[in-house]
Structures are given as structure tokens and as C-alpha cells.
Amino acid sequence: MNVAKRTFDAVIVGAGGAGLRAALQLSEAGLKTAVLTKVFPTRSHTVAAQGGVAASLGNSTEDNWHWHMYDTVKGSDWLGDQDAIEFMVRKANEVVVELEHYGMPFDRTDNGKIYQRPFGGHSMNYGQAPVMRSCAAADRTGHAMLHALYQRNVRANTQFFVEWMALDLIRNSEGDVVGVTAIEMETGEVSIFHAKATIFATGGAGRIYYSSTNAFINTGDGVGMAARAGIPLEDMEFWQFHPTGVAGAGVLITEGVRGEGGILRNASGERFMERYAPNLKDLASRDVVSRSMVTEINEGRGCGPDKDHVLLDITHLSPETILKRLPGIREISIQFAGVDPIKAPIPVVPTCHYQMGGIPTNYKGQVVVPKDGNPNVPVSGFYAAGECACASVHGANRLGTNSLLDLLVFGKSAGETVVEDFKSGNLTLKPLPADAADVSLARINRLETQKGGTEVHDVRLDMQRTMQKHAGVFRFNDLLVEGVEKIKEVAEQAKTTQIGDKSKVWNTARTEALELDNLIEVAKATMISAEARKESRGAHVRDDAPDTAENPNGRDDKNWLKHTLWYSEGNRLDYKPVNLKPLSDDVDPIALAKRTY
Template sequence: MEALSVNVAKRTFDAVIVGAGGAGLRAALQLSEAGLKTAVLTKVFPTRSHTVAAQGGVAASLGNSTEDNWHWHMYDTVKGSDWLGDQDAIEFMCKKANEVVIELEHYGMPFDRTDNGKIYQRPFGGHSMNYGQAPVMRSCAAADRTGHAMLHALYQRNVRANTQFFVEWMALDLIRDADGDVLGVTAMEMETGEVSIFHAKATIFATGGAGRIYYSSTNAFINTGDGVGMAARAGIPLEDMEFWQFHPTGVAGAGVLITEGVRGEGGILRNAQGERFMERYAPNLKDLASRDIVSRAMTTEINEGRGCGPDKDHVLLDITHLAPDTIMKRLPGIREIAIQFAGVDPIKAPIPVVPTCHYQMGGIPTNYKGQVVVPKDGQPNSPVAGFYAAGECACASVHGANRLGTNSLLDLLVFGKSAGETVVEDFQSGQLKLKPLPADAADVSLARLARLDGQTNGESVFDVGLEMRRTMQKHAGVFRFDNLLKEGVQKIGEVAERAKRTEIKDKSKVWNVARMEALELDNLIEVARATMVSAEARKESRGAHVRDDAPDTAENPNGRDDANWLKHTLWYSEGNRLDYKPVNLKPLSADVEPIALAKRTY
């Protein structure tokens, strides 16, 4: 035990959860209410987690405003995923949607209401009625601040359940033993810089996405892919990391998100000629087509010279035709964002918008139970003992190659709860035991910190991070090109080598932001490598991954090559190695028909 004698404190719990956004809080609630001693580690106060930025709503086929059922929701989600989503997990999510939304309402979530008192629902892109016939109202909303309301409701419920929070703690590395089982994490208290071991029977990652790998992103600065990076360094493969969603409507020049709910309420995208151009690209759903379709349409308009502004580098989102009362009631936060970040009042003038990196479809491989799964002994989905994940850091895979709007908040609720339920079941059955820590449990983390403290004449964390973001933006953006991807693999490899030599001038321990940013960069680099290598290897167009050398043909509709590429990518950090596993095209229930492959049109 000599390696642990370096003043490393140990804390022991039944379960430790890393991340206090929607998924982490929902999982924690399940565990705490079952009587498990639960710790939640979070870099920021729970109600400041990035779920707070979610605006538009949470999908559920309640049918309060229009006819709906979970079968249609499942169809839309499979179609939206461009058939890369696993149909067992998608069925599970869509079936559970009503249950988790009503639970949330009972926790005190202040949803908007219809005139008859039911939860208000608005239409959203890619969601349709009767298998694609017309838009359906499926997004349960609290004005345009749904994520904010959700976080507060879940946090208050966790306080009631006596969940133990470790606020302003940064998880550093996953602890695994010789058998590959997960025994907890190492973490650093930001205030003191001291490292501790959180030893647990179960570890749940709910650390969110890594949108900060891109230069232009709607993601907060805390979204640095910490859980994904930790998993990759610990030998866990990352699944489908080539698929990144570019949200159609980020404020031009700022990247701040303008919810799809604006188009759900009747907003229209217009080019420099004032034309509603989405009628050309998606004649049925128009502005409410799926996000990847709309983002590419906008980029095409800009590339072909029909962009707006002096540099013709954006398009306009127009809601001036809506009644001011509707905007003030349904979209008050969006009006404030437009005034503050775009300098326009959307009641009077259109908002300048441009596609911006928004969501990570890939992540840590899991099943619908929230268990982290890896290839082992000939099985593609063998659970890693003691390790679970939920939310954006996980890949269940319900979003496949493209996520539908409002399915992210649903993902948090359904799989946060599911991961919690699985841990409780495994705990009660005796499967989860507190295994002894290896002698070197904290050595990797201590070595990383020691390198930063001892590094001289090294690289600037800011400069390396900036080069990473510019490389990702240029080489793996909305459209992807064979030569740029090949060049991107080489460049991101060079950036990764530079990241091994980062230096911080401030060596102090108390609230050392420079040290935290250097540690976050380590995680971002893992995600960037996984994305670029996986994207270069996938020689087809599918969902958010569209290549110039894989066009739409009769043999391969939408540029998709199902004969060769209907499979999940698995990227391993060690050696930049790629592997693949099959997509599950079989629903969970025997009486549910599989959704057959088809051309994806809106």
C-alpha cells in the first residue's frame, strides 16, 4: 500500500456519481431514495450544470395537444438516427417517456399548461404524426427554460433524499483493478488542490458532452468531456464519436443557442433574398426537419452565396410575424438572448443564426440498463463490473447518427433513472461488492499533477486548446471532405503530442484555474482524437456525418452505405485503434415490429 501513503484521503460510498446535471441528479435520486449512501461529484453547483441551458422541452407522447403514441415517437427516433440507433434502447426510451415526465411533474417541475390544465406541448424538428404525415406536438416545455426548471426540481428532490454533494470537485481518473472492474475515481477538491479517492461499489458517469473540442459551440466552458476522457484513458472504448450534431441556430458570432422551439412556435429560416429556403430541402416538414438536414441546408445557402450580412456568413431566423404576446409568453429567454448577444429584438427584426456544434451523439458504450459494455470473450456488449453511465457522455445508442430535438432531456431522465435502478438491483442482489483498492489506485492522477507542477519550457494550455478547436472546426465540421479528414488525423495527432508538454506558470494549489484547464484539455484531446480518427475511417454519409465522396445515389440513399457501414464504431485510445460492432435492429419486445431500413426524407 506504499503508493497510497502520499497523503491521499479515502472516502467510501455505496455509489459515486460524477456529474450533477439531469442524468446525474436523476440517478442520484433513485439511489438515495433506495437508501444507498450516494456521493455526487460536480465541478459546479448542481443547478449550474449544463442541463440548465436546455431550452425547448422534453419529448413524450402524452398526446395533450395532438394525437400521439410511443410507436410514432420510436419511428421518428430510429429514422432521425439514420438507422444507427439501437432499436431495443430506443423502444425502451420512448415507452418510458410518459412515466418519467409525469414523475418530474410530481417532483414540482413547473411545466407550461394548456387551457384545460394539461402539460403544454409544442412541435419540434423531426417529430411527426402517423409515421411522418405531419408535425406532432410532443415537446413538454416550461417556456424556453425547460432545463433550468428540470435541474431545480431534481436538485430539490435530492436534497430531500439526503444525497451527499461534493461541489467544486473535479474527477481525475477512473480506478480499475486487475480484473478490469471499476472501483471508483480519484478527484481533486478545487478549493485546496488536494486529491482524494472515492471508493465505491458502483460508479456512474453523467459528465455531459465535450462540445468544447470545436471552435464554435453552444456548449458551456465546463463541457470538456471529462467522463469520456477518463474512460478512454482507462481502456474503455468510445462509441460512434464521429457523429456530432451541429445545431442549426446558434447566434452568429457568439454561438449561444437559439432553441428549436422557436421554429416549433412558427419561426422561419430565411436567406438574403428573404426566401423560406427550407421548402427546397424538406418540402414536408420544412423548418421542422431534423437538425442535421437543416444545418446542411443553411450551410449550403451560405456556401452558394445566399447568406446574410456584409460577409454573407449567416441566415436569418424570423419570428416577426408572431404576436408579441406569444413571444413574451413562450420565448422570453430567447428574446433576451437575441437582444443581448445579437443586438436585435426578435419582435421587430430577424435573428442572425449559423450552425454551431451542439451535441455529442457518441460516448461511453452502454446498454439500455445504463451498464457500460465492452467487447469481451467474443461478446460485443459485455458489462464492465461496477461501471455505469447515462446522459450525453454515454452512448446507449438511442441517437445513432443524429439526435432529435428534446430527446436529450428525455435521455437524461430515462437512462439516469435506468442506471440508478440497475445499481439498486445489483446492490440488493449482492452483485456489487466493495473490492479492495489496488496499491497504485491514485498513482496515475498523482503523476499527471506532478508532471504539470514540474513541467518547464512547455506548451501553453490556451495555445494547444485553440489549435485543437480550429483543427476540429476546419477538418470535421458540418460537411466533411476526404482530404481534410486525412489531414485532420495527422494534425490532431500533432496537437495531442503538444498536449503532453503543457505547462502552467501558476504552481499553487488553492483554486488554481490554470491547473484545472490543463487537466480538462487532457480529456478534450481524447475526444478530439476519437472524433477525427473515427470520422476519417467511416467511408459513407450518415446523419450528421456527411462526406463529399459519399453522395446520394440509388444504391446508397442519402449517401448511406448499409451494406458496409451499418455498424457502430469503437475507438480505443491506446494505439488509435478502431473496432466495430453491429447495430441492434431488433426491438426489445417480441410484439414490436422492427423499423425497416428506408431512405430518410422530410
């Protein structure tokens, strides 16, 4: 197969919020920038973000970045790196106002300022009361953000390669990243994108689970490519289950519904969150609310004929408020649950939503790996931002609306770092290795020649059911041990997948098979990392790690206050320390404490 070569200053894989924000920084600096994306940019998964983007503007209630930092560190269950968290929350106001100036149509307060609503885990005065911190455009914030950023990129002449799938990372003999291989879906032709800088902004991999709020395109492509290229994956045991997916469908019902006053109720109509989180109630952090819901269901207080969900009630809100602030949610509820939330509660259940782990990066967006005793040595030419990256600002649990903030801050930061590296002469166009495309061509050739293999759909379904059963909201030692063996078996099956369609043009079967290679890497990293972590922390809660005075909430800071690093080769695990020191010398570290809401 002939392989074309294209050369750029920078290539970005992914055109969601992080990719578009990074591209804008590069294009406006005059760099020749290519953006590869499987779908048209405004159809990237950021479009599904509903509730808002966090910033301590203080438009609706008193607020400041210190409180935002405290909430984020606490929300992360102290696994978040405090230098990166400080960087993010201090940049929040800047990037949100910047976005407003790009034309983002935020809702407004009566005095014309950006409208802000409360969100789970966000509080004022260090946990004393809910704070309005989420800057929202009704319940379509991600949709509005993508359009604003895409239009700005068009203005900056960013070059988009739409409906292209990146296949593999290209590294030279020194380990530097020099570009990616990619396949054009329309023609089936493979190309090399040779670049001085490569930025991954490929989003999450929620499709490793059977029930997920994630789009079908969320197959962990960047994470899988990095793992196959020898880059370790950080903290992959931590997955957020959003409390409110539509029961039976998994479609997201934004936390903004509870921010506007929505209440979770069990079969007897009780507002049960008052028992689990007496202060913040329904606006406790997502992992706490999800576990509380599952506990209600497991103890027989679930709703419906099968008692398998709870109800999200906004019938006490005025129809005007619902139509103004939550119009999209009403549409989703009617469409997917058959319920008009103005008249009746919405049936909801926790659903896989967000990947806290990913490709290890620092707050500058540089991908970092252990080398010569240093756990965070930058990989030359390689950067990452957004959900595929692990800075780590979310640690063991992400706060709602910090995801869109993450995209903006670290998308921009990665772009700024690349521009600085260009100006300093640190980035040059290094020669391609002679075998640059061989791995990708071999993968495609195997699919074209495989006979008597396994069906892609069957392997994917086995993977999703294994993950759902063995690494869900609650985690049990026996299930995790069994899950490791099962996911290894599924990974072996994935090596012999076959496709019936051998055509070049718009071969979706081939695309799904290539995506499965990435999903399998993520699933292995998740299960193996989770089985090894013998504590409860944030979204990772084990039955054999009980709440004691020494280990609050089952968290073992003595032995497990550290980041997991999983290597694809040999399924090897390593660890590195959490950075408990803020970025600025005049900012006090946020000390370890029991996490309560």
C-alpha cells in the same frame, strides 16, 4: 502528496439531469451516495436546455410511442439501437409525469394539461405531419428540470461534493471499476472515492470545437477518463451542429422558436427550407436543416456584409406569444445579437451542439465492452447515462428534446440497475489496487514540474480550430486525412503543457490543463473515427459518398451499418453491429429506408 480516501455505496460524477436523476434513485433506495460536480448542481449544463422534453402524452395533438420510436430510429439514420430506443420512448410518459410530481413547473394548456410544442423531426402517422410532443416550461425547460431534481435530492439526503473535479477511473486487475480519484478545487487536495458502483453522468465535450453552444465546463471529462482507462468510445464521429446558434457568438437559440412558428430566411427573404424538406420544412431534423443553411451560405445566399449567416424570423408572431413562450430567447437575442426578435429577425448559423457518441452502454445504463466474441459485456461496477453515454438511442443524429428525455430515462435506469445489483449481491466493495492514485498524482506532478513546455491555451485553440476546419458540418476526404495527422500533432503538444501558477488553492490554470487531457481524447476519437467511416450517415456527411439508388443519401448499409469503437491505446478502431431488433417480441423492427423530410 497525501491522498484521503472516502467510501460510498455509489459515486456519481456529474450533477446535471442524468446525474441528479440517478442520484435520486439511489438515495431514495437508502444507498450512501456521493455526487461529484465541478459546479453547483443547478449550474450544470442541463440548465441551458431550452425547448422541452419529448413524450407522447398527446395533450395537444394525437400521438403514441410507436410514432416517437419511428421518428427516433429515422432521425438516427438507422444507427440507433432499436431495443434502447423502444425502452426510452415507452418510458417517456412515466418519467415526465414523475418529474411533474416532483414540482416541475411545466407550461399548461387551457385545460390544465402539460403544454406541448412541435419540434424538428417529430411527426405523427409515421412522417405525415408535425406532432406536438415537446413538454415545455417556456424556453427554460432545462433550468426548471435541474431545480426540481436538485430539490428532490436535497430531500433524499444525497451528499454533494461541489467544485470537485474527477481525475481518473480506478480499475482493479480484473478490469472492475472500484471508484475514481478527484481533486478539490478549493484546496488542491486529491482524494480517492472508493465505491461499489460508479456512475458517469459528465455530459458532452462540445468544447473540442471552436464554435459551440456548450458551456466552458463541457470538456468531456467522463469520456476522457473512460478512454484513458481502456474503455472504447462509441460512434464519436457523430456530432450534432445545432442549426441556430447566434451568429458570431454561438449562444443557443432553441429549436422551440421554429416550433412556435419561426421561419429561416436567406438574403432574399426566401423561406429556403421549402426546397430541402418540403414536408416538415423548418422542422426537419437538425442535421438536414444545418446542411441546408450551410448550402445557402456557400452558394452566396447568406445574409449580412460577409454573407456568413441566415435569419430566423419570428416577427410575424404576436409580441404576446413571444413574451409568453420565448422570453429567454428574446433576452438572448437582444444581449448577444443586438436584435429584438419582436421587431427584426435573429442572425443564426449552425454551431456544434451535441455529442451523439460516448461511453458504450446498454439500456440498463451498464457500461459494455467487447469480450470473448460478445460485443456488449458489462464492466462490473461501471455505469453511465446522459450525453457522455452511448446507449445508442441517438445513432447518427439526435432529435431535439430527446436529450432531456435521455437524461431522465437512462439516469433513472442506471440508478435502478445499481439498486437491483445491490439487492442481488452482484455489487460489493472490492479492494483498491495499491497504485489507485498513482496515475492522477503523476499527471498533477508533471504540471507542477514541467518547464519549457507548451501553453494550455495555445494547444486548446489549435485543437478547436483543427476540429472546426477538418470535421465540421460537411466533411471532405482530404481534410479528414489531413485532420488526423494534425490532431495527432496537437495531442503530442498536449503531453508537454505547462502552467505558470503552481499554487494549491483555486488553481484554475491547473484545472484547465487537466480538462485539456480529456478534450484531446475526444478530439482524437472524433477525427480518427470520422476519417475511417467511408459513407454519409446522419450528421456525418462526406463529399465522396454521393446519393445513389443503392446508397440513399450516401448511406452505405451494406458496409457501414455498424457502430465504431475507438481505443485510446494505439488509436485502434473496432466495430460492432447495430441492434435492429426492438426490446419487445411483439414490436416490429423499423425497416431501413431512405431518410427524407
